[in-house]
Amino acid sequence: MNLVLTGSTSGIGWETLLALLPQFDRVYLPVRNLGKAEKLIQHLPEKEKIVLIYLDLSQMTSVKRGAEEICRQLDEIHVLINNAGGMYPAGKKSSEGLDLSLCSNHLGQFLLFQELLPALLKGQAKVIQVSSEAHRIASPPEKDFSLRKSSSTVTSYAKVKLYNILFTNEIKNKYESEGLSAYSLHPGAVRTAFGSEASPWAKGIISFTKLFFISPKEGAATTIFLASTPKANLKNGGYYKNKKLSSTSTLARDSKLGKALWEFSLAEIQRIMANRSTNKQ
Ligand SMILES: NC(=O)c1ccc[n+]([C@@H]2O[C@H](COP(=O)([O-])OP(=O)(O)OC[C@H]3O[C@@H](n4cnc5c(N)ncnc54)[C@H](OP(=O)(O)O)[C@@H]3O)[C@@H](O)[C@H]2O)c1
Numbered sequence: 001m002n003l004v005l006t007g008s009t010s011g012i013g014w015e016t017l018l019a020l021l022p023q024f025d026r027v028y029l030p031v032r033n034l035g036k037a038e039k040l041i042q043h044l045p046e047k048e049k050i051v052l053i054y055l056d057l058s059q060m061t062s063v064k065r066g067a068e069e070i071c072r073q074l075d076e077i078h079v080l081i082n083n084a085g086g087m088y089p090a091g092k093k094s095s096e097g098l099d100l101s102l103c104s105n106h107l108g109q110f111l112l113f114q115e116l117l118p119a120l121l122k123g124q125a126k127v128i129q130v131s132s133e134a135h136r137i138a139s140p141p142e143k144d145f146s147l148r149k150s151s152s153t154v155t156s157y158a159k160v161k162l163y164n165i166l167f168t169n170e171i172k173n174k175y176e177s178e179g180l181s182a183y184s185l186h187p188g189a190v191r192t193a194f195g196s197e198a199s200p201w202a203k204g205i206i207s208f209t210k211l212f213f214i215s216p217k218e219g220a221a222t223t224i225f226l227a228s229t230p231k232a233n234l235k236n237g238g239y240y241k242n243k244k245l246s247s248t249s250t251l252a253r254d255s256k257l258g259k260a261l262w263e264f265s266l267a268e269i270q271r272i273m274a275n276r277s278t279n280k281q
Contacts, residue, residue: 002077002123003227004028004070004116006057006109007084009037011192012130015220016083020227021046028074030055030066030084030112057084057108058094060272067115076123077116079227082109082164083130087157087206089199090150096272099147105160110167110265124179127171128226131164131184131239136249138162142257145264153199165239165248166258167265172237173255174262181236183226186246190219 003024007013009031021027021044030053031037037052044050051073055066070077085105092100098107113120113127120127138158143149145163150156164184171182191213195206225243226234239248251257 001079002026002028002074003079003081004030004074004077005081005083006030006055006112007130009033009040011194011216012187012190012219012223013081013083014040015216016081016223016227018044019220019224020079021049023228024079025049026051026074028053028070030057030070032056032058032062055112057112058098058100058104059096060098060103060107060111060269061096061276063108063111064115064273067112070116071119075119077119077125078123079126079128080113080116080120081128081130081223081227082112083128083223084108085130085160087153087195087198087202089197089202090147090153090156096275098268098272099150099156101150101153101156101160102145102147102163105157106163106167107265107268109164111269113167113171114266114269120180121175121178125181126227126231126234127168127180127182128223129164129168129182129184130187130223131168132157132161133186133241134158135162135165135252138249138251140251140257142260145261146268153202162249162252163261165252166254166261168239169237169253169255170258170262173258176236181231181234183234183236183238183240184248185222185226185240187219187222188242189213190216192216192219 008017056062088100168182168184
């Protein structure tokens with residue numbers, strides 16, 4: 001059994017790795033900081049099962065390269081956990097000119113999924129998205145999926161966490177008949193490095209409220225539950241909280257919106273890749 005897990009170098013992802021490592025034969029960890037990851041895993045038992053792959057989700061060129069490397073080494077993936085993400089100041093751009101919240105929380109994951117799709121299909125995989133209850137405060141995004149018009153850190157974060165659920169639903173709609181299943185989840189309010197790259201005021205509020213948050217180990221429980229539970233006991237397309245099926249906002253169940261987000265994401269990826277080849281010439 002092969003696992004691909006993003007965001008393993010901190011918080012919820014690290015605890016997820018510790019719990020799932022014994023359950024898998026090979027564990028691929030796409031990370032943006034190889035030095036940090038190497039240090040963290042050096043004393044892990046069974047560390048020989050782990051393969052670190054350089055992959056910065058905020059840069060589509062890096063996602064493509066990292067995913068190609070994974071596909072060169074693995075032809076079958078059984079679980080993909082899109083855990084990496086965070087809160088970034090509204091309007092902050094990636095080196096490719098994309099909104100940083102959009103690409104780090106959604107577009108990078110979307111491209112990773114597309115690139116890994118043959119191996120995911122071969123493994124009849126589960127795809128798990130770490131979303132958030134923050135999705136409930138997202139306003140309808142159809143006119144600005146790109147977040148270019150967003151002027152609030154929290155609003156941008158709420159939208160990308162809504163995208164995680166819409167993306168999950170669309171994976172189910174498009175690929176259930178081919179054997180894929182997809183789940184999204186809220187981990188709880190968890191005491192991690194979350195918010196460390198947010199705007200100063202958002203960072204301040206998060207640091208204060210963290211005093212009341214649950215531990216990363218507790219925060220990883222629902223991800224671990226979804227990765228370990230047989231598909232037959234889970235609801236494909238379901239949103240989970242506290243290891244239980246839960247309901248989402250009405251917006252997150254809007255299948256027209258899910259389809260529109262999918263089309264937008266495909267078009268954005270194509271645009272960036274086309275720019276990349278033009279710049280290379
Ligand atoms: N903590 C909460 O209360 C809470 C609540 C709801 C949802 N969530 C969600 O839970 C997930 C995990 O967050 P966490 O709380 O564990 O936060 P965290 O401690 O900050 O961990 C985030 C992880 O994502 C990685 N990451 C961030 N941007 C990346 C990029 N561009 N490319 C590759 N990796 C990247 C980080 O890598 P580095 O180690 O290099 O920084 C780190 O491993 C996130 O999706 C977050 O939105 C958290």
